[in-house]
Amino acid sequence: MSDTAFRPSACPACSAGAAAEDMAARAPLPDARLLLSVPGAHCAACIANIERDLAKMEGVNSARLNLTLKRLSVDAAPDIEVSDIIARLERLGYEAHEMDASSLSMTATERQGRDLLMRVGVSGFAMMNVMLLSVAVWAGAEGPTRDLFHLVSALIAIPTVAFAGQPFFRNAWKALRAGRMDMDAPISFAIILTLFISLYESLLSGEHAYFEAVVMLIFFLLVGRYLDFRARAAARSAAQELAALEVPRATRLLDGQEQAVNVAELAVGDVVLVRPGGRVPVDGVVVQGQSEIDRSLLTGETLPVFATLGHALSAGEVNLTGPLQVQVAAAGKDSSLHRMADLVANAESARMRYTTIAERAAAAYAPTIPILSLAAFIVWYWISGGDLRLSMNIAVASLIITCPCALGLAVPAVVTSASGKLFRKGLLIKDGSALERLAEVDTVILDKTGTLTMGTPVPTNLDQHPVDALQVALALAEASSHPLAVALARALQQRGIAPARLQELQEQSGYGVQGVWHGQTVRLGRADWVGATPRSVTAAYLTIGGASRAFTFADQLRPGAETVVQALKAQGKAVRLISGDVPGAVRDLAARLGIDDWQAGALPQDKASAIAALQAQGRKVLMVGDGLNDTVALSQADVSISPASALDAARAASDMVLLGRDLSPVADALRMSKTALRRIRENLWQSAIYNIIFVPIALFGFATPLWAAFVMSISSISVTLNALRLK
């Protein structure tokens, strides 16, 4: 609806391991406010533990945990990093993720929410007071007493409508000026016309005034609007996020001189320097140096790729070990990263065209309101032989009774109830229409690295090695920033192994780390470099003197991965695994999880086109993925989910975000969406049935303000109760 133009973010963010460079570029704020998502917090003890522990932390001024949003806000000195707080929370046993630093947009959302809530409150109080007076009139007040009560009602109702009705008037004006007809136009028309006719009737000592109906209509519609707002307050455009990933500056080498330039200024043929830990700014070819490249963000490959003279690199990859000189083949608009951003933008705009069931209902219903009441006016004018006042009264009565009080609540009440339940299970719904799209899903596509697996290698055979070998391995591993070395060092530190003392420690970029231990040369790295026979699994190799041994690694399965695949199959969904990783690794995982349908070595475009092919067959596809290579697929799919550990861009491209580590809420969401859609349909039918019964009564001229108030409250309460029935 009209709120879509305003799409601030509230989705939890996390520090992507490779984005160290981005962190450095971010200038520290004078008085930093850090926001973290803490999905595991659920009780009074959690609040006390977290807040008490952080209060003791140096540099932290105050910490407050919001249990409703499961969000922790920390006021801290500028030198405090989010990662320090995350580490501290993890020691307490709470998983935490960094949230978007742009708290500015977050405050704007909250202000908008409060503004709506204020209007709900004002109209609620006005409704109660006007109703008090109206009940007296219905109970039999007559003559001057009735007129006095009507006038006092008018005194309350007119300022209330002027204040609380603004959201409808504003939207209606916007729609009319653009030449569209939406639900707000007939609503505003009904509100204003009814208010004026009622005032006119009261001044002429008329019998019926509809002040309480007007205020009640505004109150119930605002409640629906507020619920709707809360459900959709979290969305954001993915394409922008993806563009922000690009490195804005690069180091150009010109006649042996280093020169910092904007990426936009680079031309094809220029040579740029990419330091270890830096992100490759352009598509190009290595002309000097050797290193290992982490391509996991672009392709989903777990293992770093060796790169030396003549190897092609893509923008967005991360250089791990040695400095590289890269000759530019394509920069800026033509780079592969930019092409991906374009693909995402295209796919997103296609999905925007999805019309929700509420929008369809509103589009069908909106024109009937003014048409019905106009017809009533004309017919009664003709029947009564020109009694303007009588026909006007009947027209107003049918206008106010047809106004879609329950229709405004029917969908938001269900969506709020469902998303609240899923949030408590650890799933954040960013877009209200996602539930509807999810209910139609029959095919689920899963990504491997980072989605079904944790994306971090874990050593598997540490027990097969003697302690002195482990000590040497730890000393060597600590000297490197290679992912396998980091994983090895972490695992060994957790076992309480102390590093051996080594001399002449040095890293050979692209190969491994070397040192001298008790007069012997020791090496940790690639098989051919240390002189070992390579194995078929992921491994790092250690030689001490002449003897070599292998440390094997496996990617850890994400908790809930097995149950989710089983649950999806039990629900009769087709499950497919598509990964950019090598066939061996994908086949092993597919066999372990019982997935028959798998595809390996898929490029980002392959994933998206596989989904497009399924959609062309009429399938509705759910995509679950986390990497940059998944973003196009995530936007292409009918509905998408990403874990909180996913890259910003992937999370932004998804409709739902898993807050915890566990994958099992995905199955719950699918089940819940089915029930939610059924409740939405029931609610729409309910409000339609109320209209079918009461509109004829209004048209025949039997409707009184008491009838209008009765129908409105009964239908609104019944759709709300039906929504709360959701389990």
Added chain:
Amino acid sequence: MEVLAILIPASLFLGLLGLAAFVWTLRKGQYDDPEGDSQRILDPRYDDKPKPVSDEN
């Protein structure tokens, strides 16, 4: 019916009083974290006064 002259202003005044109370609670951020507030009553640290809400949140 003269009693109405007192009763109507009285009811309007009480209504406005309720509205003012609602506006105050909204401004104070009392609807920002209903779930957390219901748990915080179990913590003796907040027996005397609630944890202050920072204005931005």
